Amino acid sequence: MADLEHIINIDKYDNIQIRLITNYLFQRNKFMVSELRGSAKRVQDFLFAMGYSFKVKELPGSTKTAQEAADSIGCTISQIAKSLVFREKETDLPILVIASGSNRVDVMKIQKSTALKLGRADGKYVKERVGYAIGGVPPVGHNEPLETILDLDLKKYEVIWAAAGTPFTVFQLKPTDLEPLTKGRWVDLSEEI
Numbered sequence: 001m002a003d004l005e006h007i008i009n010i011d012k013y014d015n016i017q018i019r020l021i022t023n024y025l026f027q028r029n030k031f032m033v034s035e036l037r038g039s040a041k042r043v044q045d046f047l048f049a050m051g052y053s054f055k056v057k058e059l060p061g062s063t064k065t066a067q068e069a070a071d072s073i074g075c076t077i078s079q080i081a082k083s084l085v086f087r088e089k090e091t092d093l094p095i096l097v098i099a100s101g102s103n104r105v106d107v108m109k110i111q112k113s114t115a116l117k118l119g120r121a122d123g124k125y126v127k128e129r130v131g132y133a134i135g136g137v138p139p140v141g142h143n144e145p146l147e148t149i150l151d152l153d154l155k156k157y158e159v160i161w162a163a164a165g166t167p168f169t170v171f172q173l174k175p176t177d178l179e180p181l182t183k184g185r186w187v188d189l190s191e192e193i
Helices: 002-007 015-035 038-049 066-073 107-114 123-130 152-156 175-182
Strands: 080-088 094-100 118-120 147-151 160-163 169-173 185-187
Touching (some): 038 169, 152 175
8 A cells, every 4th residue: 555655645535446546556567567578577576576666668679778778768868877787806796887878987986986896797797697688787686686886977867767677678767766776875987088
């Protein structure tokens, strides 16, 4: 019932109306989730299990790069929350950096702010450790908990879009949702141009 309160003002409805609305929303969500397959369904299931109502959407165009995602969605490239996986050089742990699509990540800035020494992660490492292929890495639902770094520039936008497990799936969220969703920390990480 708490999730329903976020969707509608239940004080305006009687119990029968609330049951009808709840049933409708359940059926709609069930139908939408059942259309998703594989990694996208895994992301949607994770989001719902964590109590979030974000909807994973499958798009006809690729979202593998930030520019492709922006073109397919119809938003600016800066509103794309691209998920980049790095390999921490000392611990070999995967580190997730969620950056604005228009930004290049400055690993030295991240090191100064966090003491993490980031190195490149290849596709095999990302798939094995994180559970998704490069180009579809979501901010959540990974094989193991990931230390996550969030780009401060994403806070400039009312809504942003993140990958949802495949190069054709995304979900919309607010930048303020990223921190509780990922347990990440905000860092100034963009490369100065």
